[in-house]
Amino acid sequence: MRVADPHDPLLRQVLPLSDELRGAAGFELDPVADQAAGQRPGLLQKYARRALMVTTPICAVHCRYCFRRHFDYQSTPRTLAQWQPALDQLGRDAAIEEIILSGGDPLMLTDHRLGELITQLESIEHLERLRLHTRLPVVIPQRVTAQLIQMLRSCRLTTIIVIHTNHPAELDSSVAESLGRFSDAGIPVLNQSVLLRGVNDTVETLVALSRKLINLRVMPYYLHQLDRVAGATHFLVPRETGHRLVAQMRSQLPGYAVPRYVVEQPGMPHKTLLD
């Protein structure tokens, strides 16, 4: 962040503003219907073959546009015993082949707690892949230790890391190093961004972000249209602007560097492609 610049795009992501108190029709506490997707404490399933675990309420940053900013984390399991109903459910449902660890941020767990959970998941025979959705490699790059890499490498499941960055200034040399540790270990790294007014709603920023990512061996995955969560109206970029930005990105980047522009629509069996 640039010091003393209230418009800094990194600061904007975490700065509480009085704008948040402005109500707006259609902005809700649970915009993506997480509540309805709850299967067992901590376990969400919306899509075929994959399920998501809300592993902790804790994040290293509190993004003001977070679609889980009002999520009810009361029933989030903290111990293996509390995870048992979710683990039993996963064990019973042989159609699930991929488990996504989300949160909060799964890398806010200690290696010990994360390892315990991964060991349980590995023992579920029909699981094939482990995906971690995490912002920690970006906001606390030191979290990506040799020990963590070792744990993921020795996991039976194919591991995929999905980070979350929105602006090229988030990717400094220490972040480059932390991301390189996954790639060097043969663990694919993807990125998801959210299209945010005042943060990354220009073609220059989005192109610079994608270029920086691919140079770091990180594949741009999703560019999310903002989830309409209460308190985040000031971040909204109209879809027409989003379409235009993605079209401009496409004319400046290799095909693999253009993220899929998507929105999450409750009730749909997949994220909805917007372009």
Ligand SMILES: *Cc1c(COP(=O)(O)O)cnc(C)c1O
């Ligand atoms: C977005 C999401 C996923 C992952 O979807 P992909 O399209 O596979 O990245 C899985 N579960 C839930 C509940 C989600 O919201």
Ligand code: SF4
């Ligand atoms: S890192 Fe993700 S889960 Fe955590 S506050 Fe930000 S958007 Fe929400």
